[in-house]
Amino acid sequence: xPEVTQTPSHQVTxxxxxxxxxxxxxxxxxxxxxYRQILGQKVEFLVSFYNNEISEKSEIFDDQFSVERPDxxxxxxxxxxxxxxxxxxxxxxxxxxxTYSNQPQHFGDGTRLSIL
Amino acid sequence: xxxxxxxxxxxxxEGAIVQINCTYQTSGFNGLFWYQQHAGEAPTFLSYNxxxxxxxxxRFSSFLSxxxxxxxxxxxxxxxxxxxSYLCAVRDRDTDKLIFGTGTRLQVFP
Numbered sequence: 001x002p003e004v005t006q007t008p009s010h011q012v013t014x015x016x017x018x019x020x021x022x023x024x025x026x027x028x029x030x031x032x033x034x035y036r037q038i039l040g041q042k043v044e045f046l047v048s049f050y051n052n053e054i055s056e057k058s059e060i061f062d063d064q065f066s067v068e069r070p071d072x073x074x075x076x077x078x079x080x081x082x083x084x085x086x087x088x089x090x091x092x093x094x095x096x097x098x099t100y101s102n103q104p105q106h107f108g109d110g111t112r113l114s115i116l
Numbered sequence: 117x118x119x120x121x122x123x124x125x126x127x128x129x130e131g132a133i134v135q136i137n138c139t140y141q142t143s144g145f146n147g148l149f150w151y152q153q154h155a156g157e158a159p160t161f162l163s164y165n166x167x168x169x170x171x172x173x174x175r176f177s178s179f180l181s182x183x184x185x186x187x188x189x190x191x192x193x194x195x196x197x198x199x200x201s202y203l204c205a206v207r208d209r210d211t212d213k214l215i216f217g218t219g220t221r222l223q224v225f226p
Contacts, residue, residue: 004158031212043159043203043216056211091158095212104149104161105214 002026004108006092012114013082021077021111023092032075033093033105034067036060043091049075079113087115118142120217122204127223128194136189136202136220144209150178150189151203153219159203163189191222199224 005024013019025032034046048055049067057065064080075094079086089112093105119141128134140148147166151159165171165180165187177190189202201219208215 033213035214042218043205043214045213045215048211048213056213058213102147102164102166104164105212106161107151107158109158 004092004094004106006090006108006111008111009109010112010114012116015084015115016081019079019082019113021079021090021092021113023075023077023108024073025075025092025094026096026106027073029094029096029106031055031095031097031105032067032069033095034077035091035093035107036088037091037110038088046077046090082113082115084115087113089113118206118215120204120206120215122202122217122220124218125221125223127225130194130196130224130226132194133190133192134194134222136191136204136222138187138189138204138217140185140187140204140206140217142206142208142215145182145206146209146212147207148178148180148187149205149207149214150176150187151205153201153203155201162202194224196224196226198222 007022032049037043047057047061066078068076089110091110092108095105097103121139150162153159163178170179175192180187201221203219204217205214
């Protein structure tokens with residue numbers, strides 16, 4: 001069964017450094033998302049992406065965050081200058097249809113980001 | 117505002133039936149999803165409801181009442197591997213973002 005893949009599985013970075021989290025969505029999917037989950041807390045929406053542009057972003061997704069689809073297969077999340085509170089599990093998700101669909105978002109295994 | 121409530125923890129015995137409730141108050145509604153999440157792993161899709169009523173899928177069923185802002189996930193013939201967190205998520209009406217509850221951690225005992 002096709003799946004969303006994320007790399008790396010664990011990233012340790014010094015505060016203030018830039019980090020890029022990578023995702024390969026399911027190949028025929030058109031809608032892409034990033035969510036994060038701080039340890040012990042709920043999954044939170046960050047951003048959705050469709051047709052090479054951001055569809056919606058949350059309050060968490062400030063100027064330090066950006067997303068890109070550099071080619072036909074990858075979808076990346078960049079944090080420009082990391083803060084301690086950015087430490088979390090970051091999940092990429094994709095779906096083949098959007099708002100009015102019964103198709104679920106499929107999640108990758110996540111990247112655990114630890115900021116020191 | 118957006119608010120999704122689920123019990124924090126539940127326990128059950130192998131072979132039993134358990135019902136996990138979810139109530140929601142959101143500014144818009146376009147479907148409710150249930151996901152299973154094992155510790156340290158990705159959420160995996162279990163079920164979807166957009167109309168009132170019961171959706172059955174093997175050992176798992178999910179129910180929705182839009183007028184009451186209420187859903188439940190029913191797990192039958194519990195197995196040890198069903199020990200996990202169960203996440204209730206509402207899809208926003210105007211976008212396709214998912215708004216998650218805090219999840220219910222289910223422990224199944226022999």
